[in-house]
Amino acid sequence: MLAATTAALPAVVLSSLAMAQPATAESRARAVPGSLEAAVRAQTQTATSSSLATAFVPAGSVSASIPAAFRAAQQPVPAVYTIARGDTISAVAARYGLDTYAVLKLNRLTASTIIFPGQQIKLSDSATAPAAPAAPAPAAKPTATAKVHTVKPGDTLSAIAAQHGVKLAEVFSWNGLGMSSIIYPGQKVKVGSVADAPAAPAPVQPPAAQAPAKTPATPAAPGPAGKGSYTIKSGDTLSGIAARNGVKLSDVLAANRLTMSTIIYPGQKLVIPGGTITPSSSTPTPVETPLVPSSFLGYNYPAAVVSSANLNKALLNAAPVPSREQMKAIVADTARRMGVDPSLALAFAFQESGFDQRAVSPANAIGTMQVIPSSGTWASDLVGRQLNLLDPYDNVTAGVAIIRQLVRTSKNLDYAIAGYYQGQYSVNTIGMYEDTKSYVAAINAHRATFS
Missing domain, CATH: 3.10.350.10 (LysM domain)
Known part of the structure; x- marks a missing residue:
């Protein structure tokens, strides 16, 4: 039901990359560019500033603390x-x-x-007072610590299972998870049966009994200089791992069923062909599916962009966000407040994400309005404050601000709509691509629906 997301074309990526990073906060007012094209031109010019004389107040004449008579009265703390x-x-x-x-x-x-x-x-603690009787629960933590694992950055379910000497299938069963489940730092994952908690030593014994079967594989790893298996660290690349272990990149890809466009993560285990630890190849570590793919409509996005998109997707998945119906109301209210036709803003939101604040594209277009970070910087200039695209209200504000500016600076509404998808500069200099024309038609159709 969702159509093409914002910034799906290479032209948009190039125009986005042309945007400079937001400047540091200044105390003096600065002019806001009238269009994205003007913003690009303005940021390529050398800025000059004149220094102003500053009057200094001697430190000795400044009071070290606020007199009690002038201190604000403390408000009562609600529960x-x-x-x-x-x-x-x-x-x-x-x-x-x-x-x-x-x-x-x-x-x-x-x-x-x-x-x-x-x-x-x-x-206030009074809000948690009814839950105080649950305080004895920490006393039972000695048992819980042996049964629960707190997810850390880079953890995978398979690595957690191996660390605690249990089967991956058991971890899935105890936590109601599956191969496609996403975990995040701080999440609690059960690594033992709760029913067996009182007799913790007994149930833990069978996995411990299996540990010796795995133990020979563990000490064998240092012998061949890490060959046989490799745990990915931050900054690693597949080609670097292959070169470090003296094997061909194609062999590493084939052994792990990967491709050149596959995204790897810290903590993920790779099979290194030609190593002495052959048992690890008999139980290959399942390759985790990234939250956001690296390609869209036949275009592969840069690894850094896709990596940022996956990070933003993980943050949105872990955060509470409004429902689609609530987002629909937020879009309409924000458009009315900012002087934009609500039916037009609703058409964009529906076309871009279906009112889904958790949507993130491979181009790192974020949230309900599918705004990429560089366009978010421009939108922040337009509204006069820093916008957080992960925040549902700020996300809609950014999208509506861009729509408003495109309508003001484009020769007609269709060109304004096209500018949101293809980029205003690209549309003005090259004209509309065929898929841009389809996008404009879709927005106009949705607009009629929401009118």
Whole structure:
């Protein structure tokens, strides 16, 4: 049901790469380019700035602390706080004189967790008081620690199973997972049967008994200088691994059923042909399917772009996001507020992602409006503040801001629509590609539906 995503063509990638990275924050106002083409031209020019005389106040005349009489009255801390638009955890904590880390810990959040308006967070221990009786649970942790594994960056289910001496199929069964399941750092994965927890030593014994069968393979690895199997580390490439182990790249690809476009991850195990550890080849490590493919419509995207897309997809999968119906309402409301025809904005959102905030394309087009990071930088300039494309409201704001600017600077609406898909500069200089014409027709049809 989903159609082509934004920035699907090489031309768009090139125009996106031409965008410079956002400049550091400046205290003085700066002009906002009228179009993407103007933004590209402006960023290629050498900026000059004049220095201004600055008056300094002697440090000795500045008070080291705020007098008590001028300190703001501390607001009472509510047990539960409902997130409003523009809130951050640190800002909410500061408002009530709380420690940001304590608020994060109380709500089992991290510094990278995305929050959204309407979400409720706990600010007071009184909110967790009813759960206090559950405190004895940590006392049972000695058993739980032997049965639960906390996922770390680079972990795979197969590696976790091997680390704890259990079968991968058992890990799937205990956690309700499968070969296509996605895990993320901080997730708890059961590595032992909960039913067997009281008699932990007994059930653990069978996997331990199997360990000797695997033990010969483990010490054998250092002998042939790591040949037989290899665990991928950050920064590795398939060609580098092959050269380091003195084997042909084609042999490594064939032994692991990989291709030149396959994405590899830290922690993934590879079979190195020609090594002495032949048993590992009899149980090849399953190749994990990436969250975002590396190609779309016959075009292969750069590895760095696809890698960023997979990271953003993982973050969105792990974060709470509004439903499709909620995103539809957010798009319409944002368009009305920004002076854009809601039916036009809804048509773009439906065509790009089907109102799915978790959508990410191989070109690293993010969220409901499928905005690539460089276009997000331009959108941030247009609205006058930094936009986070992973945030559902900011994502829609970025998309609507771009639509509004394209409508203002294009010779007609069809060219504005084409500019969102192919890139305004490309459309103005080359004209519309055939698939761009189909995209314009689809947007116009959706617009009539939402009118």
